[in-house]
Amino acid sequence: MHPILNIAIRAARMAGNLIAKYYENPDASDVTQKGNNDFVTNVDREAKRLIFEVIRKSYPKHGILDKESSKLTDAVTDTQWIIDPLNGKINFTKRFPHFAVSIAVRIKERTEVAVVYDPMRNELFTASRGHGAQLNSYRLRVSTAHDLDGKxxxxxxxxxxxxxxxxxxxxxxxxxxxxxxxxxxxxxxxxxxxxxxxxxxxxxxxxxxxxxxxxxxxxxxxxxxxxxxxxxxxxxxxxxxxxxxxxxxxxxxxxxxxxxxxxxxxx
Missing domain, CATH: 3.40.190.80 (D-Maltodextrin-Binding Protein; domain 2)
Incomplete structure (x- = not known):
């Protein structure tokens, strides 16, 4: 397993567990609408903070890109973390239980590590370049469809x-x-x-x-x-x-x- 993948998994699980707790307690969620279909919540802010803390503890000089920064921060190495602490935020705000924590790590402009964590189903999708993709440690393969008929x-x-x-x-x-x-x-x-x-x-x-x-x-x-x-x-x-x-x-x-x-x- 890629050493960075362990850190990415830890960050995703911590953020996902936080999001799940807020989902079970909707009165604790503070939702603000910035614009058309553009929401900000205390939930994704806190989830982002947790992810940043985990990354910074292990890799303090790595760059981080997310929706709020929209640019690299502290990019003094070739490694860039691309995070979305709550992908499917509108679903979360509308109490539709389909959202995930998304973390990718790019090294020298190639994505090397990926984590997508669905906290509502406890499904952890992971991948590292050259080592396949897994769901809760089981190997994944795309469908074998030959065309669009019936798909x-x-x-x-x-x-x-x-x-x-x-x-x-x-x-x-x-x-x-x-x-x-x-x-x-x-x-x-x-x-x-x-x-x-x-x-x-x-x-x-x-x-x-x-x-x-x-x-x-x-x-x-x-x-x-x-x-x-x-x-x-x-x-x-x-x-x-x-x-x-x-x-x-x-x-x-x-x-x-x-x-x-x-x-x-x-x-």
Whole structure:
């Protein structure tokens, strides 16, 4: 096991246990709405503090990137932690029990370690580069689907980029004819973890941030899958446009998407 993975697991479990306690005691949660679909709670602030404490205790000089900082802090080494203490925050605020702690570690611009922890189900998804992906220590593999027929796709509405609403809805309409059903759960980290576990066959979403998908991306890759941007390239870290699944599903998704994307989404 990668030595940093142990620390990431410890941080994720501590934060997840805190979140679960708050979920069981909703009156203790303080929710503030900053903007449209943009919430801040004392829960994710405290979970973030716990994660930072665990990281700083073992690796005081590592950089950390999260939604609030939106930039590297103290990045004096080649190692960068990318964290989302509560991925699926809107679900949490609405008492919908589907959210996770997401932690990824990038070393020299490659993601080496990933943890996605679902505290409500006590499901710990982990991966380290070259050593596979696991769920509670059991090996994960993406589905063996050959195409989209009869398959389930996960996605998320681009509520922060509604200028793409028409392209997105056209794409969903086209894919819905080919597949069996969609899942829109509100947590991209868990969606990608579910792709890695074979629970859903593929995933696509517009405009994600690194803290939304960095951990799930490594889970999918280490489970035998692919992650690309909408052009089938590796520009998703900049664009935030993600397609994931086994190689055949990704190919089928990209072929279906190609004629429905605006010029901006093709980049």
């Amino acid at each position: 389930i796709l996960a996605t998320g509405f681009p509520f922060e980029q509604k200028q793409h609403a028409n392209s997105y809805m056209t794409l969903v309409r086209k894919l819905f004819i080919q597949c069996t059903d969609f899942r829109c759960t509100g947590s991209a980290a868990l969606d990608l973890a579910y792709v890695a576990a074979g629970r859903v066959n593929g995933f696509f979403e517009i405009g994600l941030k690194p803290w939304d998908f960095s951990s799930g991306e490594l889970l999918v890759r280490e489970a035998g899958g692919l992650v690309t941007d909408f052009a089938g390239c590796n520009n998703h870290l900049r664009s935030g446009n993600i397609v994931a699944g086994n190689p055949r599903v990704v190919k089928a998704l990209l072929l279906s998407m190609r004629d429905e994307l605006s010029e901006v989404l093709r980049q």
